[in-house]
Amino acid sequence: MITVLIVDDQPLQRLGFRMLLESNEDTDVVGEAGNGTEAVRRAEQLHPDVILMDVRMPGMDGIEATRRVVAAGGRSRVLVLTTFDLDEYAHAALRAGASGFLLKDARPEELLAGIRAVADGDAVIAPALTRRLLDRFAGHLGADAAPPGRTDPRLASLTDREREILVAIGTGWTNREIAERLVLSESTVKTHVGKVLAKIGARDRVQAVIFAYDRGLTRPNTGG
Numbered sequence: 521m522i523t524v525l526i527v528d529d530q531p532l533q534r535l536g537f538r539m540l541l542e543s544n545e546d547t548d549v550v551g552e553a554g555n556g557t558e559a560v561r562r563a564e565q566l567h568p569d570v571i572l573m574d575v576r577m578p579g580m581d582g583i584e585a586t587r588r589v590v591a592a593g594g595r596s597r598v599l600v601l602t603t604f605d606l607d608e609y610a611h612a613a614l615r616a617g618a619s620g621f622l623l624k625d626a627r628p629e630e631l632l633a634g635i636r637a638v639a640d641g642d643a644v645i646a647p648a649l650t651r652r653l654l655d656r657f658a659g660h661l662g663a664d665a666a667p668p669g670r671t672d673p674r675l676a677s678l679t680d681r682e683r684e685i686l687v688a689i690g691t692g693w694t695n696r697e698i699a700e701r702l703v704l705s706e707s708t709v710k711t712h713v714g715k716v717l718a719k720i721g722a723r724d725r726v727q728a729v730i731f732a733y734d735r736g737l738t739r740p741n742t743g744g
Contacts, residue, residue: 522639523550525568525596527559527585529577533624537572540628547635556580560588563596569639571598573618575609583612590617590723597638597723619724641724672735674720682719683737685712689725690732 524547526537534552541547550566553559557580563571571589575582586598600613600621613621619638622631678686688698695713699706713725722728732738 522547522570522635523566523568524548524635525551525553525559525562525566525571527553527556527562527571527577527582528574528601529554530574533574537631540631541635544632547632556582556585556588559585560592563589563594564592567594568596570635571596572635573598573600573613575600575602575613583609583616586613586618587616597641599634599638614726614730617723617727620726638724674731675735677719678716682712682716685709686716686720686728686732687737689713689716689728690738692729 524541526534526541526549528534528537531554534554538549538552541549550568551562553562555577559571559573559582560580573582573586582600586600589596589598597619598613598617600609600618601624602609602613602621620634622634626634675683684702685698688702693701695706695709698704699709702709704712713728716722717724717728720728720731722731
């Protein structure tokens with residue numbers, strides 16, 4: 521059973537999410553919050569597996585709430601809900617530690633699949649979509665990049681194969697694409713991906729993509 525905290529300032533929106541999740545046998549709504557401050561407090565109290573986080577709310581917004589939830593170091597993973605015209609918020613939420621994104625007009629099955637993916641420690645959005653989002657904000661990514669000439673100790677801990685896998689992740693390849701191009705089995709790739717995430721301290725694949733961009737391992741419109 522996946523426990524979920526619903527965060528949205530619109531009561532009808534929360535009700536819609538609750539009705540959907542409570543009709544599904546493997547999700548359980550443990551609480552709701554109407555703003556970021558309440559979301560942080562409820563997350564500390566309830567320790568949900570997944571937090572459905574709205575972005576635009578009065579007071580503390582979803583970006584800051586996500587940052588605080590992630591900084592607290594708990595097990596809760598954040599799935600940010602955004603819209604097509606608010607991609608800049610999606611980028612900010614990535615930086616804050618969100619595990620993925622869904623549009624508010626996503627189909628019910630997409631929302632449920634996204635919650636399951638986040639609960640399993642994966643990214644909600646497909647690698648290709650992740651790359652597209654990061655390509656759009658490539659200019660912002662450089663602001664947090666490692667200084668020239670400085671080697672990140674997390675990179676140094678990777679084997680040559682793991683570094684190759686990290687570059688592939690940052691390029692936007694799926695596990696299947698990595699397996700085909702590097703002539704490996706998908707299970708072997710999955711094992712390598714898990715080791716890479718652990719070594720660089722990434723919560724999920726989305727964070728690994730950001731890490732690869734920041735360290736100059738991949739850049740927009742290269743590879744893939």
